[in-house]
Amino acid sequence: MLFDTHTHLDNEAFNEDREAVIAHAAEQGVTRMVNVGFNRETIPTTMALAEKYDFIYAAVGWHPVDAITMKPEDIDWIAELAKHDKVVAIGEIGLDYHWDTSPKDVQQRVFRQQIGLARELNMPIVIHNREAHEDVVRILREEKASEVGGIMHSFSGSWETAKMCLDMGFYLSFGGPITFKNAKQPKEVLVKVPNDRLLIETDSPYLTPHPFRGKRNESAHVRLVAEAGAQLKGMEYEEFCRITTENGVTCFDIR
Numbered sequence: 026m027l028f029d030t031h032t033h034l035d036n037e038a039f040n041e042d043r044e045a046v047i048a049h050a051a052e053q054g055v056t057r058m059v060n061v062g063f064n065r066e067t068i069p070t071t072m073a074l075a076e077k078y079d080f081i082y083a084a085v086g087w088h089p090v091d092a093i094t095m096k097p098e099d100i101d102w103i104a105e106l107a108k109h110d111k112v113v114a115i116g117e118i119g120l121d122y123h124w125d126t127s128p129k130d131v132q133q134r135v136f137r138q139q140i141g142l143a144r145e146l147n148m149p150i151v152i153h154n155r156e157a158h159e160d161v162v163r164i165l166r167e168e169k170a171s172e173v174g175g176i177m178h179s180f181s182g183s184w185e186t187a188k189m190c191l192d193m194g195f196y197l198s199f200g201g202p203i204t205f206k207n208a209k210q211p212k213e214v215l216v217k218v219p220n221d222r223l224l225i226e227t228d229s230p231y232l233t234p235h236p237f238r239g240k241r242n243e244s245a246h247v248r249l250v251a252e253a254g255a256q257l258k259g260m261e262y263e264e265f266c267r268i269t270t271e272n273g274v275t276c277f278d279i280r
């Protein structure tokens with residue numbers, strides 16, 4: 026029993042074999058996935074997947090990298106889609122200071138707007154944070170994101186940042202990097218995160234775990250993340266899978 030809480034199966038990397046990839050994940054014990062649509066192109070393809078497959082849920086939001094492309098009517102579009110049964114979160118939203126496709130002030134405005142929307146809808150948020158830890162935490166606080174909580178996706182920050190996110194009621198999600206030999210920080214943080222706040226994900230087709238690094242990632246590989254996580258936590262594999270799946274079900278309020 027595995028829950029891949031963050032995947033992009035609608036990505037063009039899966040155009041040749043999407044059905045097989047999804048079937049393979051199910052064979053490997055992946056019982057639930059959240060596919061994330063994050064702009065004008067990927068929101069419709071994410072919705073289509075969630076409608077086609079029972080065990081695929083959707084998160085919809087506007088990615089910080091694409092912030093500059095968001096029009097006022099897009100927030101209404103997201104609000105409308107959020108009423109759909111299979112939409113379980115607003116995201117991925119946040120800040121990305123690595124790529125400079127959208128100016129920081131635009132990213133911050135779009136981020137704040139979507140936290141506001143999530144609070145109106147009372148839905149959890151999925152946070153993308155790249156090289157922007159300080160501003161992400163500050164904005165989450167200022168916008169009272171603790172009222173809805175959510176997930177710090179592919180968490181890459183320090184334990185100090187992790188603590189601030191945990192205090193605001195967030196779950197921390199870990200993926201491929203915890204399987205990398207030289208990734209000290211995410212491993213150390215994972216060990217300290219309380220068991221009831223821990224989630225796992227692939228972020229496929231990105232962030233492929235060891236030993237497939239360099240190849241396309243897929244949801245079945247969440248098993249490798251769970252194996253690494255269980256080992257770091259000193260927990261039985263089955264127990265680790267059970268706990269992280271339960272957390273996902275609780276966090277996204279999936280029955």
Ligand SMILES: [Zn+2]
Pocket residue numbers: 031033061117228
């Ligand atoms: Zn993502």
